[in-house]
Amino acid sequence: MNQFDDWKKNLDRFFGHDFWGDFEGLVKPPLPQMNLYQYDNELLCIFNIPGLKDLNKVDVYVNHATLEIRGIVEINQKGGQQVKGEIMEGTFDRQVDLPYPVRSDKIQASYKQGLLVVQLYRLISDANQKNRIQITNLEED
Template identity: 35%
Template sequence: MDSWSKMMDWKQMADKYINQNFFPNQQENEKSGPKVNIYESENELLCLVSLPGLKNIDDVEVYVYKSSIKVIGNTTIHTHGMSLKQNEIFQGRFEREVTLPYSVREDPIEAYYQKGILYIRLYRLLTDDRSKKKVEVKYYPD
């Protein structure tokens, strides 16, 4: 048995003994939800969310607000009677919120799911950052 296997056995015993995860930061990262990649062009963002095991598109909800995106859902990977020995692929209920590099428009937003990846296409909210200009009103008597 190698050193890594011994350490993992020890960790499992420690987790069982204290009835919680002995290395909470590692567990927190694993359970934070699916992985997200964000790609940017001049006026567009493409968010890719890794969702293997999504059986029904109704099991995922996407919310966009200003400069953030929230994905809520549930993924399940069925292994037909086998027990889990190593867990790296996220599965289960999740709620993942990601800050975007800039504010995005409410419309159009395109989202589709293909081969385990949720694709969300967003467009930059173009705003005019110029300050308001006060217009001087002149009075001309009759």
């Protein structure tokens, strides 16, 4: 593993930036896996988190047009030696850039059958709305 880290550092040094970071998502997919569905004024984010027993071990944060999910999945298999490991276990932290800003006051999250579903709603800005301004007459006697 140490040789791999040295190889990564040499590539980064040679190309002058985070060369490996551009390809890391291809080699190691971001976890937890997710699907994002976009509707006119709604986003539905579905995360694959099998084995989650304590919902207090997952945090969901929304900031304008970014969704972040952090947590811990503990399988707690006692005895034996793991020969192959494909199921997500341990801590995770994933940030997702959303296609548009969302409301922070209207977020719903639920967990069922290994799927965490986060429902978000588009932030509709009143910036384009015209507001008539009352004019005060300062020339009245």
